Amino acid sequence: MTFARVRSILGILTLVGLTAGLYLGLIWAPPDAYQGQVQRIMYVHVPTAWVAYLAFLVVFIFSILYLWRGSETFDQVAYASAEVGVVFTGLTILAGSIWGKPTWGVWWTWDARLTTTAILFLIYVGYLMLRSFVEDRSRGARYAAVLGIVGFLDIPIVHKSVEWWRTLHQAPSVMRPEGATVAPPMLFTLLVSVAAFTLLYLYLLSQRLHLERLDAEILERSREG
Amino acid sequence: MGHWNYIAAAYLVAAVTLGGYWLSVRRRIRRREDAIRMAVGDKR
Numbered sequence: 319m320t321f322a323r324v325r326s327i328l329g330i331l332t333l334v335g336l337t338a339g340l341y342l343g344l345i346w347a348p349p350d351a352y353q354g355q356v357q358r359i360m361y362v363h364v365p366t367a368w369v370a371y372l373a374f375l376v377v378f379i380f381s382i383l384y385l386w387r388g389s390e391t392f393d394q395v396a397y398a399s400a401e402v403g404v405v406f407t408g409l410t411i412l413a414g415s416i417w418g419k420p421t422w423g424v425w426w427t428w429d430a431r432l433t434t435t436a437i438l439f440l441i442y443v444g445y446l447m448l449r450s451f452v453e454d455r456s457r458g459a460r461y462a463a464v465l466g467i468v469g470f471l472d473i474p475i476v477h478k479s480v481e482w483w484r485t486l487h488q489a490p491s492v493m494r495p496e497g498a499t500v501a502p503p504m505l506f507t508l509l510v511s512v513a514a515f516t517l518l519y520l521y522l523l524s525q526r527l528h529l530e531r532l533d534a535e536i537l538e539r540s541r542e543g
Numbered sequence: 544m545g546h547w548n549y550i551a552a553a554y555l556v557a558a559v560t561l562g563g564y565w566l567s568v569r570r571r572i573r574r575r576e577d578a579i580r581m582a583v584g585d586k587r
Binding site: 359409 | 565
């Protein structure tokens with residue numbers, strides 16, 4: 319199966335998944351007993367946060383592989399995933415802010431979870447800036463790989479921030495040792511949304527990786543010519 | 544009454560951000576493909 323065909327299949331699956339997630343999140347799932355309808359923002363906010371974690375995990379793994387093996391393909395995957403991760407982290411912050419206003423009364427507060435997430439966003443914006451500012455491609459790739467590995471250390475801090483510090487942000491309600499505290503229809507909707515957004519991440523990653531390969535091809539041709 | 548304006552805003556922001564990003568990647572791909580096609584044409 320060709321890479322183009324994989325991208326097309328991923329695109330179709332993503333569209334189906336997002337349509338199902340939209341229906342379940344906006345119509346099928348019941349409103350929350352405490353927050354009411356506004357809790358439906360969770361079906362966007364939590365999956366985007368999950369994808370941001372996943373994207374930066376991919377950056378972490380492929381940065382290590384790049385420094386270890388030196389293959390350009392590993393660097394291309396890390397770079398592509400970092401860009402997609404920044405988009406999803408930005409969206410997590412935006413959706414969280416829109417959810418924060420009706421529930422906390424403020425768009426933003428310097429809460430531990432929000433602050434560590436903002437730092438995470440800035441670390442990977444820095445990663446992307448490093449890639450575009452360093453002219454020597456392989457040197458830029460090496461610097462970025464180090465930042466991609468070090469930057470990942472913020473993810474456990476972001477995740478644990480609601481337990482380590484007193485915060486406005488709610489504690490985990492799904493990934494807990496005692497089991498999920500979310501009602502089954504809500505949990506099902508959340509899992510479908512997480513799956514749909516994961517497919518979207520894979521689709522965007524495949525597209526962004528294709529772009530990296532085209533860039534490499536242009537660079538190769540310019541060296542030959 | 545709920546807070547449907549906030550819900551609509553969150554879903555709309557998600558659609559615009561992700562859709563906009565997807566379009567920007569597609570546009571960049573198309574530009575690169577055109578550049579490669581032109582380079583191949585020049586060589587011929």
